[in-house]
Amino acid sequence: MKKQKKKHMKTNIGLLIFGTILLAVSCGPKDELSQKKTQLAELKKSAAEMRASIETLEKEIAQLDPAFAQENRKAVLISTLTPSSGKFEHFVEVTGSVLSKKNVNISGEVSGRVQEIIATEGMRVTKGQVLARIDAEAISRNIEEIEKQLELAKIVFEKQERLWKQQIGTEIQYLEAKNRKETLEKSLASLKTQEARTQVRAPFNGTVETVQARLGELVQPGTPMFQFVGDSDLFVEADVSERYVGIVNKGDAVAISFPSIGQELKSKVSAVGAIINPNNRTFKVEVVLPAQAEIKPNMIAVLKIKDYESASAVTIPNYLILQDNKGDYVFTVENNTSKKRYIKRGKTFKETAEILEGLTGTEVLVDKGFREVGDNYAVNVAK
Known part of the structure; x- marks a missing residue:
């Protein structure tokens, strides 16, 4: 029994030793990794504390020694550009509307019923072309009657004239015959003028904008029948702020653009208003337009009126300019x-500023990064 107990105890001791060795082998690397992680965390903490101490010392030294601050400041990454030298122009930009001095209402000149309407809306016509006809039957009848009376009056006058030359008859008979003939001639001419006015004609070359008359309608002299717009005498009218009084003048060059058709023209200021509108503090400016088929009355136009020009100016992008006291x-x-x-700084147009003093045009300016730098900052120019 004792031998069996000893043998059993030896076996248990062996298993315990084996388990301890196995546990030691399996746990050894984990303990080493844990120790290294702990050591790394301690070093990081020390490094962070050291960096904080370094930064604090740098700030304290920089306050006491500005030269030290400039030497230890990090270089700012920037890009650069050079000023431009050459012609600089400044324009006043305003929006106006195309108008026509020949935008008129065509009316009938005689009374009567509309017999025929030839013109249609949008129709382009030439000067003198018939647009409509008014019934002229009564006038035609009067013309026929006067023509017959005139025919007889001419015969009577001719006979009286021959007799008067032969000294036959009285002078009063001759004068009465002559007066009768001339009166009838004038009456006939007046009736033919009225007959011609029954035909409504275009006063000049242009376009029929609207047809207001209706077939069979009774019209009176002055009754609007057509709205008519001429091809010529177009102009742009715009309102300009009163701060440009004395700056915008008659004869100034103007660039005109029409956003709706993508077209641009060159012209000059033809008239400048003499009165300031008290409601919006502006004055009128007129610019004549050359005849263009695409340009229509009431079309929107943008005027660029040149009010300043320099043949040799130094210019830079306006966004680079900063301000202080x-x-x-x-x-x-x-x-x-x-x-x-x-x-x-001088005038600015389309984000370009004219520089009157301070730059010669040969300098290198900080472009991108200009808000990150200051006076005497170290910079690194990006390539």
Whole structure:
């Protein structure tokens, strides 16, 4: 029994030793990894504390020593550009409307019933072309009657004239015959004029905008029958702010664009209003237009009136200009360092600013990144 117990105890001890060895083998690398992770966390914490201490010391030293701050500031990545030199033009841009001095209502000149309407809306006609006819039957009858009376009056006059030349008859008979003939001639001419007016004609070349008359309608003198627009004498009328009084003048060059048809024309200011509209504080400007088939009355037009020009100007993009209490300034690049330079700005047109003082046109300006730099900042120009 004792031998069996000893043998059993030896077996248990062996198994325990084997288990301990196996556990030690299996847990050894995990303990080492855990130790390394703990060590790394401690080092990171120390590095963070060290970086914070370094930053604090740098700030404290920078406050005491500005030169140190400039030397240790990180270079700002930027792009650059150079000012442009050359012709600079400034324009006043206003929106106007195309009008016509020959936009008229055509009316009947005699009384009568509309007998025929020839014109249609949108029809292009030439000067003198018949647009409509008014019943002229009564006038025609009067013409026939006067013509017969005139025929007899001419015969009587001719006979009286021959007798008068032969000194036969009295002078009063001759004069009465002559007066009768001439009166009838004038009456006939008047009736023929009235007959001609029964035909409504185009006063000039143009387009029939609207037809207001109706077939069979009774019209009176002055009754509108057609709205008619001429091809010529088109102009653009626009309202210009009163701050341009004395700047925009008659004869100034104008660029006219028509957004609806994508067309541009060149012209000049033909008239400048002398009165300021108290409602919107503007004055009228007129610009004559050359005859163009595509341009129609009431079309929208954009006027660019040149009010300033410089043959040799230094210009830069307007967005580069910054301001402080002293005035406008830009940043230039000198020896990889940004420099603050004050300028005097002139006129600005389409995001381009004229520089009157401060730049010669040979400088290198900070473009992208101009808001990230300051005076005497180290910069790195992107390539």
